Amino acid sequence: MGKMTDLNPDESFIDTNKLIFGIGQVQKITGVSGRQLRYWESQKYIAPIDQEKGVSRQYSLHTLFLIFHINRFIKKGFTLQAAVDHARQFDAQIPALRQFLRSQLKGVETGPNRTLLDLGYLNAEHAQRVYGVIDKTGETSFEIKDVK
Incomplete structure (x- = not known):
């Protein structure tokens, strides 16, 4: 990406x-x-x-x-x-x-197969981030990733 x-x-x-x-x-x-x-x-x-x-x-x-x-x-x-x-x-x-x-969109990461929309932290604990995903076919989904 x-x-x-x-x-x-x-x-x-x-x-x-x-x-x-x-x-x-x-x-x-x-x-x-x-x-x-x-x-x-x-x-x-x-x-x-x-x-x-x-x-x-x-x-x-x-x-x-x-x-x-x-x-x-x-x-x-x-x-x-x-x-x-x-x-x-x-x-x-x-x-x-x-x-x-x-207020929520923190950044956009584009790549050849998908685009990630960084929607910020899941909650006040700041342990996970939420991403909106758009794949190369245009399908959308969400991903939650642990913050290291």
Whole structure:
């Protein structure tokens, strides 16, 4: 395995509020047509960034992800309303996931056959560390290793 890359949880992540996508980019990235996007806007499922008159629609990264997830649930057979509900529920969970990863992820070690995510100590005794494992096929699991 390669060297473990240490992560500093105090370092800021990229300011995603500054990542803006035009309607054409959103269509290419998500596969959702402009007509669908305008309909979803009319139903208040999504909203473009406030814009000047005459400027094409633009969307935040957050909205891009919401569009992606709505479309993903539709492809799984959900109605539009159910897809929106599921996408919003998923979206509501993201802050908790982000907070957990910021505080727990201590480093990443990559190798040819697997990647290890160092999730820190198992408990306050500091006798064992927990690792998330991603193998070369994409399967995931956990490992607990004794600290020497």
